Amino acid sequence: MTFNDYVWLRRLGRTATAYALLAPSLFGVVVFLLLPMLVVLWLSLNRWDLLGPMEFVGLSNWQSVLSDSSFGTSLVVTAVFIALVVPMQTVLGLFAAAMLARDLPGSRFFRTLYVLPWICSPLAIAVLWRWILAPTDGAVSTVLGHRIEWLTDPQLALPVVSAVTIWTNVGYVTLFFLAGILAIPREIHDAARTDGANAWQRFRRITLPMLRPTLFFVLVTGIVSAAQVFDTVYALTGGGPAGRTDLVAHRIYAEAFGAAAVGRAAVMAVVLFALLVGVTLAQQIYFRRRISYDLT
């Protein structure tokens, strides 16, 4: 055996080892992540009712989904939901983080406590709030002494679902801002204080600009996860009243597993996927351009 043969055999052995280690996860990625992407495209071209045989119908699902109003309404509802949830949870999270960053005694305890709702099952949280907001025997009605249709009033339902989502998420958002604030070198603040900057000026001129990467992370993950909220709507309102809280994830579910129109659900899934990839890519491009701390 020549030396070259030996090197070649070693390399072959190393490649075989690597692919043996990768085999299980590669199987998972191909079968449960990549293949479903193709399957959902294929499904969008077929009519299927979950039980019977599939029937190829070309683009007719696409035509029916894009021409009828239920999907458009659902996208608008989702956009409003995102607009209600993401800015609010971001501002509250930033505010809470700024207070916790003072590192007063007990800050760690509060920080941990605030994440509690986010750790718990969103489904169970939604069921809990469904009781709290129940019109006759719920906690809020009992305290107020009169009935408010929190979840069935067309004007109130979406803001209420948004509020429950914000309540769940704020502690999570706080963690990231807190980590971001604590990563800012003390010297910058000390120097500004020496120069006579007050707390607000330091927050506005140092903390906020330095938090830009965190802010983008929080905004983008906030949008991507708010666009997929399902459990909360499923248990709180079921998408009602009259579709006012019919977020797009819930619409996809209802279309596929309620109305047994799987082809239409597949179209909606493809559209949602395209929109979310768009958000993620836009963020990547923007982020790469502005990653530097703007200290000037």
Place this chain on the structure above:
Amino acid sequence: MTSLSRAASGVVIYPLLLAAAVITLVPFGLGLLTSFTSAEQFNTEAPLSLPTPPTLANYVGLADAGFGRALVVTALMTAVIVLGQLTCSVLAGYAFARLEFPGRDALFWVYVATLMVPTTVMVVPLYLMMAEAGLRNTFWALVLPFVFGSPYAIFLLREYFRTIPADLIRAARVDGANTLDVIWHVVLPASRPILVTLALITVVSQWNNFMWPLVITSGDTWRVLTVATAGLQSRYDAQWTLVMAATTVAIVPLIVLFVAFGRHIVRSIVVTGLK
């Protein structure tokens, strides 16, 4: 900061922090109280009166409604997924971090690209695939999509494994260790923090998983806690004492985990940024 201004800011900040804590905790407290209230008392007195006497009747009712089985199925599902996901992710993470082989970078790029695939989009096609495979309403259907590792875990493990000194691995190699020996005896002991992080995050997300179990299982056999809770709520919408016992059962194991590992979990969230 001077102690005076520190005290002053405390006067402003503590009430706000406390108010936020109350808003966070009160819904849980109310749910817990209601779960120990008898249905008769809940219906005849004001719904928020303290349970007198506290009763376990609602929890007994849950046991009759098959929650014992749901608890076992959920725990089993979570355990299998955590073990499988960690094992497969560690193997892949090691290959990406420490081995050179043709196609490595392209393949890693594919793994990272799949991070953008939203779970909501997967449910419909996965349902078709499971139906075609004859796996609807089986334990396999619950765990298969998640058990073969997660690209995100692989990504984080790869980053972590790259920080392990090459000398440690080389020394083990010289002593005749094969790749699995190296992973088991050198890499894993050096990676405990990231492994704990990933395990905790996976436990939380799988225990809470709802949409996939909801669509792929039917009936009581493989029903998980979230699905059982949702079913109970839609069947007995007015029996809030029973329903609150169900949410308590779904939530309490995670709160226990949280009390035991709170600081780890907080750190894990910041490290992984993951739901």
